[in-house]
């Protein structure tokens with residue numbers, strides 16, 4: 001049997017690492033057959049990643065979508081359902097951050113962050129959840145952040161969006177428990193990815209790597225049907241990077 005796994009923000013960073021980890025675990029476990037629907041705005045990223053996943057033996061389909069657009073969300077879910085008939089796992093990973101002092105945040109910074117992290121994540125989840133609810137199985141991951149629990153001065157708007165995602169996770173879990181759908185909140189601290197821009201180079205030594213997040217996510221998906229890993233908190237061993 002195939003597992004249809006829809007992954008947003010798959011082109012880079014943590015999303016890419018999750019896609020590769022699913023592929024590697026499938027290679028080791030012949031009874032696990034993931035079909036990875038790889039989505040992001042940059043088509044060349046997800047085409048290249050699909051080739052890497054297929055080289056590891058997984059089936060992978062790139063679909064370009066901007067989750068800030070409800071039309072793109074409709075197309076992404078519609079195309080997946082048309083081709084594969086169902087969705088077993090949604091990984092809400094796509095996210096953006098603009099990091100600066102609170103007084104420097106513009107309306108555009110605010111709208112951009114909220115349109116992806118809050119609006120996009122909400123409406124994609126709203127579209128996918130009924131598919132799982134109806135068949136009484138499925139698993140939805142939210143890659144929120146440690147910034148969903150602790151605010152940092154440079155991340156006021158980002159933190160608002162991540163606290164908001166946590167609200168969605170907790171509300172959705174109440175629905176999920178009634179229909180056997182697992183909901184997992186993944187809260188990483190600092191991870192070395194393109195999201196950090198040039199700051200990543202200075203901080204690399206004290207950060208986690210994307211694969212450190214991917215492993216626990218995929219392992220949580222592979223738990224027995226009776227068990228739901230509800231939260232995963234991962235931090236650099238030296239604690240949070242407060243910059």
Ligand SMILES: NC(=O)c1ccc[n+]([C@@H]2O[C@H](COP(=O)([O-])OP(=O)(O)OC[C@H]3O[C@@H](n4cnc5c(N)ncnc54)[C@H](OP(=O)(O)O)[C@@H]3O)[C@@H](O)[C@H]2O)c1
Pocket residue numbers: 008009010011012013014015039040041042043045065066067068093094095096097116120143144145146187188189190191192193194195196
């Ligand atoms: N890095 C960290 O330290 C850290 C820590 C905790 C949590 N997180 C969270 O983990 C998730 C992944 O972050 P990352 O560090 O891997 O970031 P990243 O390296 O910047 O990658 C983000 C991915 O999301 C895609 N994306 C961005 N906006 C999108 C949109 N509107 N529609 C569809 N795809 C979009 C990007 O591709 P395109 O630009 O091509 O669309 C890219 O593939 C985010 O939700 C982030 O908040 C990151």
